[in-house]
Structures are given as structure tokens and as C-alpha cells.
Amino acid sequence: SQQGEEDPQALSIQEGENATMNCSYKTSINNLQWYRQNSGRGLVHLILIRSNEREKHSGRLRVTLDTSKKSSSLLITASRAADTASYFCATVPIQGAQKLVFGQGTRLTINP
């Protein structure tokens, strides 16, 4: 079963604008991770945020985590054409099998 659900499923913005993607999950987690996938390629790890953290930054990326709402957001600032990709959140539930569970992803298109 899918633990994380991304919203929106697809997002199209102009280069230079900010892009925000959201992820909701169902059960308590150890950590939440965001990955990027270019078409036909493997996934690339972006950020890992632990359940006791609320915000994390990496370059133009900002991730927030709200464990009370069981949600996370990924913000990409000053978007570039090269940011065009699918973005996935993945969670590690505290209960049950300790394995990374991926959502279905957000397809982000940056228009030049």
C-alpha cells in the first residue's frame, strides 16, 4: 500500500517561479525523504528529514515536516528548466516492516 501521497500529481510553472509539492502520509514515521527522477532514469536522493525535525534546507530546496498533520512539503525556489522531473516522497513507518514506502510522485514541468 502507498504510504505517501503527493499533491498535485502534475505541476507546470514558468522558469524563475517557486514550485511547491506536498506529501501526506498515514502512519507515524521515522523519517521522510524526497527524491527526484528524470524521465527514464533512476531516482536521486534530495533530502532526508527526521520525525523530530521541522524544516531542512539544501541549496534551493526547502523541506518542511508537520507530524501533527502527517504532511511534508518540498519547495524549489527560483526554478530552472533543469528542475523538470518527477518528485517523490518516501516514508519509513515506525510500526510494521521497516521499509521505505514511495508515493506516486508529482510531475514538475518548468517552462522556459
Added chain:
Amino acid sequence: DGGITQSPKYLFRKEGQNVTLSCEQNLNHDAMYWYRQDPGQGLRLIYYSQIVNDFQKGDIAEGYSVSREKKESFPLTVTSAQKNPTAFYLCASSIRGVGEKLFFGSGTQLSVL
């Protein structure tokens, strides 16, 4: 260069045939994983291994088999029992175990002739 190498990039299977997808890593990672990705979907875990000579089933293990005879290698066999094998297969590794960040290979696209 350190990384994960998957081969082949494209693979075609005839009905009733078993095929094997290769995954090799030189990152000295203990844990390795196989995921299946269908078009427009997220990843589903097939099998994972946290140590040599040991592996566990994921969510969709039926019709697949794996081996972990060497730390560097985690081949996946898609057997004839897998009736809908067309998908993009991704191999990944992590330093120790589940819950850590994953390093992915570039994937193998499997299609049925």
C-alpha cells in the same frame, strides 16, 4: 567512479521465459533493493537484502527471485510466473539498512514480446 550499475538498459522477454536483471555496486553498501515502477506510478518493493546470503520479500515478490552471493551483486530473475512483467526495474543500495537514503541505478526497462 563509485555507483550502481544496472544492465541491460532494455530487455525483452518471450512468453514462458525467465530473464535476469543485473545489479552491481562498488559503494561497499550492505543493503540492496529491487523496485518495480509502472508508468506514472511510484515504486513498489520487490525484494531487499541487508546482508550477504540473506534477503526478504517486499510487497510484490511473487513471480520474482533474487540471490545475494556477493556483497556487490544482487541479481533479479523475472520468472515465467510473473504474468505482467512489463515495467521499469530499479536497483538501489544503502549503507547499512532500511530507512537510510537510497542510491539508485539507472534502471532496466523490461518489455514482453
